[in-house]
Amino acid sequence: MRLLHLISSVDPRGGGPIEGVLRIHEALVALGHESELLSLDDPASAWVRECPVPLHAVGPSRTSYMYNANAVAWLREHAARYDAVIVNGLWQYAGFAAWRALHSSTTPYFVYTHGMLDPWFKRRYPLKHLKKWLYWPWAEYRVLRDAAAVIFTCEEERLLARQSFWLYRAREVVGSYGTSEPPADAAALTEVFLNRFPELRGKRSLLYLGRVHEKKGGDLLIDAFARVAADAPELQLVMAGPGDEGLVQRLASRAAELGISARITWTGMLLGDLKWGAFHAADVFCLPSHQENFGIAVVEALACGKPVLISDKVNIWREIEQDGAGLVAPDTLAGTIDTLQRWLALTPAAVAAMRVAARRSFRDRFQVGQVAETLVRIIGEHTPGSGVASTPSRPRRTGAGTLPEGQ
Structure with a gap:
């Protein structure tokens, strides 16, 4: 054709x-x-x-x-x-x-x-x-x-x-x-990303990657992160993506009010090796969206073997939950806190199993x-x-x- x-x-x-x-x-x-x-x-x-x-x-x-x-x-x-x-x-x-x-x-x-x-x-x-x-x-x-x-x-x-x-x-x-399949050299891509954002070395990063838009629930993620940050000093929230400057400033001001500005890395838009490096460097992908038809970034995270923490307004949430590839909750502050707390409570073995499930979910459903x-x-x-x-x-x-x- x-x-x-x-x-x-x-x-x-x-x-x-x-x-x-x-x-x-x-x-x-x-x-x-x-x-x-x-x-x-x-x-x-x-x-x-x-x-x-x-x-x-x-x-x-x-x-x-x-x-x-x-x-x-x-x-x-x-x-x-x-x-x-x-x-x-x-x-x-x-x-x-x-x-x-x-x-x-x-x-x-x-x-x-x-x-x-x-x-x-x-x-x-x-x-x-x-x-x-x-x-x-x-x-x-x-x-x-x-x-x-x-x-x-x-x-x-x-x-x-x-x-x-x-x-x-x-x-x-x-x-x-x-x-499509992500680039294969995860270690090299991770280095590209960490060289650009060295403050993330040695940290466990929670990755948000996408447009910074009010429908994406960035405010929920920042407020929820503030609730768990004190009990997980190794965590760093990565906010990656383009967006309305006014909204980005409001979210950054909210982080300052909560006393977590130093715990958030704002990268702006990431393309190519930097984008894939961000996925590979992350421990988990987060998207507490109020509306998400599909979520290409969600699937890109799965392709990199990264579990996803999403709301039940991401339309593929049933598939994610069925495959054991992440955690799902309502698009509320309580729901977003819940997914972060459940993620932090997982044993290393459970995290490893979820990474395998994430990769399998991509391979079976979303290639x-x-x-x-x-x-x-x-x-x-x-x-x-x-x-x-x-x-x-x-x-x-x-x-x-x-x-x-x-x-």
């Missing part, structure tokens, strides 16, 4: 979606398929120049919505070259551009929502949700309704997606998601090669004339309302 991945931006600060796209691209190529990216970035952007895969950047785009008139024209001109287009994410122009260009064409498109229909956003940002309702019927609803399939990364995401808008219709498919194979199968099953025998499912509808088919 020849596939085109459509994403608003390849900026690595975007977190999990672009990281996932890059890893799936690699796996598809390894399976013998052709894979390219289309983004709405300015071609002069540094992250476009540094993108390691074939990329068509049709920006620059205007406004935070990433409106870009070039996207529709480009897709209409070139879509016939591809067997399918894979849209990544909602709420920016990329998805609507795909609908405008492709919904009446012979090239099917598929959508990964990446958790962007999670009802947490509706509860947390009710005014933004009302604003989204203004264009939901005329944009995102149609994007989902007319997609060959909407691919959810796990069953939890599929069920939650039905709760945000009563006007909802989609051909729902539960696929899989994951990442990107399996993800790519599943994606190819889904595309084949939902693409007429692909040669894959299947009966495409009819659109499932939740709630009382739909628009007429021609709208």
Whole structure:
């Protein structure tokens, strides 16, 4: 197959979606398929120049919505070259551009929502949700309704997606998601990281790695760490990732109030060897998120044999708990304290067993090669004339309302 991945931006600060796209691209190529990216970035952007895969950047785009008139024209001109287009994410122009260009064409498109229909956003940002309702019927609803399939990364995401808008219709498919094997030289990568942050030598580090965003529960982690820090003087909390400067400052101020500033290392965004070195140097990965569709960083930690301490709002928490690859609790201060205390109470033998379970969980569930194979199968099953025998499912509808088919 020849596939085109459509994403608003390849900026690595975007977190999990672009990281996932890059890893799936690699796996598809390894399976013998052709894979390219289309983004709405300015071609002069540094992250476009540094993108390691074939990329068509049709920006620059205007406004935070990433409106870009070039996207529709480009897709209409070139879509016939591809067997399918894979849209990544909602709420920016990329998805609507795909609908405008492709919904009446012979090239099917598929959508990964990446958790962007999670009802947490509706509860947390009710005014933004009302604003989204203004264009939901005329944009995102149609994007989902007319997609060959909407691919959810796990069953939890599929069920939650039905709760945000009563006007909802989609051909729902539960696929899989994951990442590639990490670089193999753990000792060398650990040294790269510790050389950059020497204050971590000889410490046991609790690693948070990802965007610093209020949904990620960084405040819970800092408050919970303050509760256990005095009883575990060898622990150091590592806060790694880009984020809003105002939020980072508020979290740092909170740490100062709690008297634990010296016990927290703020690294900023980590890429390449530094990122993998942070995983390998860590004792455990922590993410008490209020909303997390999948959590690429969670899976990257598992790939490095690191147990994970997560909330039950990380949508793969059931798989983690079932595999014994980490500890799970509610996304509250009490829940976050509980996972840290239970982790600290584990015997060395129990910790070693959890590390083995973490690695096994990644190998059995989240290797990107399996993800790519599943994606190819889904595309084949939902693409007429692909040669894959299947009966495409009819659109499932939740709630009382739909628009007429021609709208």
